[in-house]
Amino acid sequence: MNQPQNQTQDRTLENKQQQKRTVAEWITFSVASFILIGVVGLVSFTWIKQPSQKPPLLVVTNNQPLRKINGQYYIPFEVVNKGGETAASVQVIAELRINGKIEETGEQQIEFLSRREKETGAFIFSQNPEEGELILRVASYKSP
Numbered sequence: 821m822n823q824p825q826n827q828t829q830d831r832t833l834e835n836k837q838q839q840k841r842t843v844a845e846w847i848t849f850s851v852a853s854f855i856l857i858g859v860v861g862l863v864s865f866t867w868i869k870q871p872s873q874k875p876p877l878l879v880v881t882n883n884q885p886l887r888k889i890n891g892q893y894y895i896p897f898e899v900v901n902k903g904g905e906t907a908a909s910v911q912v913i914a915e916l917r918i919n920g921k922i923e924e925t926g927e928q929q930i931e932f933l934s935r936r937e938k939e940t941g942a943f944i945f946s947q948n949p950e951e952g953e954l955i956l957r958v959a960s961y962k963s964p
Contacts, residue, residue: 874904878901878958880957891946895949895956905963910961911930916953
């Protein structure tokens with residue numbers, strides 16, 4: 821009867837010895853746990869802080885003064901994507917109206933405008949824009 825009890829004690833001793841972890845195992849476990857917690861934390865942070873994807877909001881302005889060079893009028897402009905998504909093939913149009921009639925038009929194509937990105941350019945007219953009404957607008961864009 822003593823033998824089965826000794827075998828049980830031996831198995832218990834073996835189980836306890838198997839449960840002991842070495843220092844290397846604890847270090848490996850700790851490092852792996854920290855990496856896992858870090859990855860889960862970064863993914864959670866990115867998911868929570870990521871702004872909802874809003875469509876592009878394209879704004880064109882001409883805040884700089886026009887320049888006259890060799891009888892040509894250079895009208896600088898800036899277009900900004902204030903939305904959340906990227907816009908491709910952004911088409912900017914300028915119209916010069918004098919006495920209600922469209923005298924000159926210009927068109928610019930901007931290939932790619934990501935969120936909060938700015939692009940600048942200039943329209944060149946032969947007539948003075950100060951003598952009429954200058955209209956700058958974004959006509960179209962594509963989703964990439």
